[in-house]
Amino acid sequence: MPRKRNTRRSPDMPTLADVARLAGVSEITASRVVRAQGPIADPTRLRVLSAIAALGYIPNRAAGSLASAGSTLMSVLLPSLSNIVFPDVLRGIHTALTQTAFQPVIGVTDYDPLIEERILISFLSWQPAAVILAGLHHTPVARRYLEQGRFRVAELMDIDGDPVDIAVGMSHRQAGYETGRHLIQRGYRRFGYARHNILTDDRASARYEGLCTSLQEAGLSLIAEHRYPGPSSTKAGRDTLEILLSAHSELDVVIFPNDDMAMGGIFHCMYAGITVREQLGIFGFNGLDIGQAMPMPLSTILSKRFLIGKTAAEKLLESRERPPEKTIINTGFDIIEGATA
Amino acid sequence: MPRKRNTRRSPDMPTLADVARLAGVSEITASRVVRAQGPIADPTRLRVLSAIAALGYIPNRAAGSLASAGSTLMSVLLPSLSNIVFPDVLRGIHTALTQTAFQPVIGVTDYDPLIEERILISFLSWQPAAVILAGLHHTPVARRYLEQGRFRVAELMDIDGDPVDIAVGMSHRQAGYETGRHLIQRGYRRFGYARHNILTDDRASARYEGLCTSLQEAGLSLIAEHRYPGPSSTKAGRDTLEILLSAHSELDVVIFPNDDMAMGGIFHCMYAGITVREQLGIFGFNGLDIGQAMPMPLSTILSKRFLIGKTAAEKLLESRERPPEKTIINTGFDIIEGATA
DNA sequence: CTGTTAGCGCGTTCAT
DNA sequence: ATGAACGCGCTAACAG
Numbered sequence: 242m243p244r245k246r247n248t249r250r251s252p253d254m255p256t257l258a259d260v261a262r263l264a265g266v267s268e269i270t271a272s273r274v275v276r277a278q279g280p281i282a283d284p285t286r287l288r289v290l291s292a293i294a295a296l297g298y299i300p301n302r303a304a305g306s307l308a309s310a311g312s313t314l315m316s317v318l319l320p321s322l323s324n325i326v327f328p329d330v331l332r333g334i335h336t337a338l339t340q341t342a343f344q345p346v347i348g349v350t351d352y353d354p355l356i357e358e359r360i361l362i363s364f365l366s367w368q369p370a371a372v373i374l375a376g377l378h379h380t381p382v383a384r385r386y387l388e389q390g391r392f393r394v395a396e397l398m399d400i401d402g403d404p405v406d407i408a409v410g411m412s413h414r415q416a417g418y419e420t421g422r423h424l425i426q427r428g429y430r431r432f433g434y435a436r437h438n439i440l441t442d443d444r445a446s447a448r449y450e451g452l453c454t455s456l457q458e459a460g461l462s463l464i465a466e467h468r469y470p471g472p473s474s475t476k477a478g479r480d481t482l483e484i485l486l487s488a489h490s491e492l493d494v495v496i497f498p499n500d501d502m503a504m505g506g507i508f509h510c511m512y513a514g515i516t517v518r519e520q521l522g523i524f525g526f527n528g529l530d531i532g533q534a535m536p537m538p539l540s541t542i543l544s545k546r547f548l549i550g551k552t553a554a555e556k557l558l559e560s561r562e563r564p565p566e567k568t569i570i571n572t573g574f575d576i577i578e579g580a581t582a
Numbered sequence: 583m584p585r586k587r588n589t590r591r592s593p594d595m596p597t598l599a600d601v602a603r604l605a606g607v608s609e610i611t612a613s614r615v616v617r618a619q620g621p622i623a624d625p626t627r628l629r630v631l632s633a634i635a636a637l638g639y640i641p642n643r644a645a646g647s648l649a650s651a652g653s654t655l656m657s658v659l660l661p662s663l664s665n666i667v668f669p670d671v672l673r674g675i676h677t678a679l680t681q682t683a684f685q686p687v688i689g690v691t692d693y694d695p696l697i698e699e700r701i702l703i704s705f706l707s708w709q710p711a712a713v714i715l716a717g718l719h720h721t722p723v724a725r726r727y728l729e730q731g732r733f734r735v736a737e738l739m740d741i742d743g744d745p746v747d748i749a750v751g752m753s754h755r756q757a758g759y760e761t762g763r764h765l766i767q768r769g770y771r772r773f774g775y776a777r778h779n780i781l782t783d784d785r786a787s788a789r790y791e792g793l794c795t796s797l798q799e800a801g802l803s804l805i806a807e808h809r810y811p812g813p814s815s816t817k818a819g820r821d822t823l824e825i826l827l828s829a830h831s832e833l834d835v836v837i838f839p840n841d842d843m844a845m846g847g848i849f850h851c852m853y854a855g856i857t858v859r860e861q862l863g864i865f866g867f868n869g870l871d872i873g874q875a876m877p878m879p880l881s882t883i884l885s886k887r888f889l890i891g892k893t894a895a896e897k898l899l900e901s902r903e904r905p906p907e908k909t910i911i912n913t914g915f916d917i918i919e920g921a922t923a
Numbered sequence: 924c925t926g927t928t929a930g931c932g933c934g935t936t937c938a939t
Numbered sequence: 940a941t942g943a944a945c946g947c948g949c950t951a952a953c954a955g
Contacts, residue, residue: 257950267925267927280924301709303648309950328663346687368642474871478875531842531872533817597932607941609933610935621941650947
């Protein structure tokens with residue numbers, strides 16, 4: 242006895258069979274029209290298209306996915322959405338995916354590799370066409386899934402390491418190094434460093450290490466650093482600078498892990514009557530618009546977040562199969578001289 | 583002759599049948615264990631779980647979706663990711679969905695109802711359990727799909743209107759109105775208004791109208807307004823204030839559509855040597871952290887973005903079926919007195 | 924250029 | 940507490 246139609250769906254949601262019937266063609270022909278694939282005679286296509294319009298047909302992607310063992314989803318795993326960096330990356334991804342059939346599915350890992358692993362596995366159950374992650378460090382389990390899967394993989398932000406498939410980003414180590422060189426050249430000698438408590442922000446750590454290296458090479462070292470006991474924020478930057486200066490008034494420049502915190506540093510200087518650049522240099526990272534809109538533009542490094550996201554998504558779409566050799570794309574960075582250091 | 587196994591999948595991606603075979607149970611029993619549904623004897627469950635672990639089994643959600651005519655996806659359609667407001671909403675949604683089986687799928691509409699309609703239709707092909715959108719204005723076609731669909735719907739940010747199912751947000755009209763009342767009470771009389779070119783930002787328009795109403799009631803009106811010929815940004819705010827003041831130096835307060843632009847206004851004042859609050863009041867909207875971390879905290883209205891997203895997602899999960907009557911949740915707003923107006 | 928056939932992997936239904 | 944059978948809606952493969 243025929244089972245009754247699944248009760249959970251709308252009573253008369255049309256299927257491809259309905260479209261085919263109305264258009265007087267076979268299902269597969271209708272399917273080909275929907276997917277714009279294969280050769281279809283113009284009159285046939287038009288009949289199918291008008292049947293689709295007449296019925297208000299919406300394809301069922303679950304069925305399509307199942308039949309074709311693939312989907313048009315792109316899994317995107319980001320550490321955070323509070324840090325504007327990642328929405329920027331996401332915008333880039335979105336821009337590349339607009340006008341394609343692909344859709345991003347977002348997961349947020351809170352900078353935790355174990356959460357990343359968990360979300361990755363759950364995303365893989367949708368048979369994504371590609372996976373985008375931040376950074377090159379993943380759990381061994383995650384790394385294994387990434388390597389064995391039949392999907393493209395892009396690892397974003399960082400390029401200092403060995404990617405699974407594609408890496409798009411910049412060398413944060415080098416950015417930190419160049420920061421040090423730049424500030425030394427500008428005459429600064431007594432360096433302070435502000436940090437936050439996101440210990441798994443590998444990029445921030447890499448920049449820190451790069452900076453230390455350049456200081457060492459110049460016979461210098463960090464005089465002081467303070468790790469704010471909370472996540473990055475403008476207020477964190479402001480409070481951290483106050484603490485640093487109260488113990489080390491001799492500092493002539495303080496480097497922040499990002500522009501948000503650096504802005505906080507500037508606000509502290511405004512509050513405390515410290516002349517920025519002359520009395521104290523302030524240096525950030527990211528090159529956010531707001532920092533550049535200040536009367537004294539923030540001295541910082543421009544990271545190309547949008548470009549990273551866009552490039553990665555474009556690259557992933559180039560070929561459905563993972564090529565034999567890995568790709569590393571360096572989007573580079575620019576030092577913004579600014580007026581604060 | 584049996585067709586060969588789909589060539590696109592990994593050579594030996596285990597299926598539920600493999601798990602069942604290894605555990606010595608039927609597929610449906612294994613399925614019940616995977617979904618933690620129905621009564622299963624403890625020893626049976628353990629055997630299945632260890633088979634899952636041994637094989638590294640990952641469920642195929644496309645198949646599950648197809649069989650059950652439903653998915654664990656939640657479609658989220660946001661106007662923008664550049665405006666920090668929406669990442670904040672997204673964080674709220676994410677927070678509510680963590681520890682549930684649901685996953686958000688993000689689409690970005692660029693404040694364009696037609697793009698919203700297009701993305702909505704494409705999302706519906708995944709049979710989402712719920713759809714989240716911004717605002718109450720959609721195309722007639724989109725509205726029809728939303729009303730007829732077998733999924734929950736939440737419309738966020740605004741509550742001035744008639745929702746399809748659930749609305750979570752605040753009254754922007756009232757926020758604009760209260761802004762006017764507040765500033766009048768503080769003694770301001772000569773009002774200027776800065777705008778941006780996102781004409782379909784209905785919330786900004788509603789605040790503008792509310793403000794005008796309160797001015798009218800006090801026998802006042804806007805002396806000047808300027809629409810910046812580009813999207814909202816800090817620089818847009820800075821440039822807009824400069825233009826406003828060059829033509830209307832008599833203004834004693836300028837209201838901005840958001841904190842980003844208001845910060846730009848403050849930067850212009852810093853640059854031009856204008857004493858904020860005494861010579862010119864500056865008022866924003868959103869209550870971003872950065873504005874509150876300034877030496878003179880920005881006077882603004884705190885919108886509760888995170889709460890809106892979280893509340894909406896939680897509400898959507900309460901029942902899979904759309905209840906007979908609509909729900910409107912007012913998350914309210916707070917006036918932050920600040921030091922700039 | 925179009926059609927026939929045969930599943931994709933899972934969950935619902937109903938039976939035991 | 941567990942299982943058998945069927946089909947969800949679509950597309951790959953091959954034939955014509």
